[in-house]
Amino acid sequence: MPKARKRKTPIVAPSSDAATSSRPEVTRSVIREFHVLLKRQTQLGRSGTKDAATASELDRIQQRIQELGGLERYQHMSATGQKDDRGGGSHKIFIGWMKELGLHKREDKGKLKMLEVGALLPDNYQSCSSWIDCRPIDLNSRHPAILQQDFFLLDPLTNQEKWSAISLSLVLNFVPEPKDRGRMLRMAHSMMVQDGHLFIALPLPCVTNSRYLTIEHFKAIMSIIGFKQLKEKWREGGKMVYYLYQKEEPSPAQDGTLFSKKRELRAGPSRNNFAVLLADA
CATH class of the missing domain: 1.10.287 (Helix Hairpins)
Incomplete structure (x- = not known):
């Protein structure tokens, strides 16, 4: 999982029991x-x-x-x-969507080769081992079955068009720079086989309460990179949004400045600053 994180705000120490409480x-x-x-x-x-x-x-x-x-x-x-007891992992949503698409019934093509980025648990897809060959990676592996690996340092040649599915569950929002988020998505596109599937899970406010990103704007960015949206799941007042995309040919941006620079799409002091930028859009 890529390094680091969210908005530039003052460092405020919570109460001393915050790090040990399980609430x-x-x-x-x-x-x-x-x-x-x-x-x-x-x-x-x-x-x-x-x-x-x-x-x-x-x-x-x-x-x-x-x-x-x-x-x-x-x-x-x-x-x-x-x-x-906390709602379960997002991998369950991804598995359900793949089954809806019939990806678990492809014996003639062999197992799906999946790259799970930012894996915290080694066995999220163990129940699907008969049709998914999962390679979990994370910046700071907590288990020997999870490869300690920076996604951005993956070799582009050996990974080009290698993966049938890539999971970026609560990963994109951890990347500190907006242009690196765009770079991550473009790297994922180049690593996937034609018609491969990309799963993204984000905190809902990233697309519903950002100054610089809306649901429509994010969809346009994904289209430019070369991803067609197949599924979307979120609800008003919820905490998460889930997307399923299929790789297709990139769609050129008509106005690159709309996607290469921050542009305020929503006003208001309560907005967050989450953004995804395409450096060479």
Whole structure:
């Protein structure tokens, strides 16, 4: 799962029991703080600035990450959110959609080769092992069956048109830079076989409460990259949105500036800053 995270906001320490509580609302709060800390850490690292103020802020960030339990604690909390008592993992939705498309009945073509990016559990697709050959990867593997691998460092030649299905469940929103989110989607497109399937799960506010992204705008971006939307699942007041796409030929943007630069699509102080940009649109 790509590094780091969300909006640039002040670092505010929650109560001391936040990192150990298992209550869903506390878990979400701590995960959000991890996102803020990790994004800021990445931004400072990329800036190349080495003055005393930057070093001091990096030290404070690292200290707070350790106070929260480190990346291991973050991953544990995220994995907990995949348990049935928290609504179950998004992989169940992906499996259901693939079965609706009949992808489990393709004995003549062999197993589906799937790349699961940002895997927290090693056995999400174990129940489908008769028709899915899953390769789970994550930046910080918590299990020997999960390959520790940065998606952005995957070899483009050996992975070109290799995968029948790719899962980006709660992955895109963890990428710190909007243009890297676009790059991730384009990389996924190049790695998939023709007519392959891409699954994306995002926090619903990424597309319903962002200044720079709407459901329609995201659909246009996916079309430009070369993905046709097959399925969409979300509800008003819900927390998540799920998409299923099929690879097709890219659709050129008529006005590249609409997709290569941030453009306010919604006004209001309560909006978030999530965006997906295409560097060479």
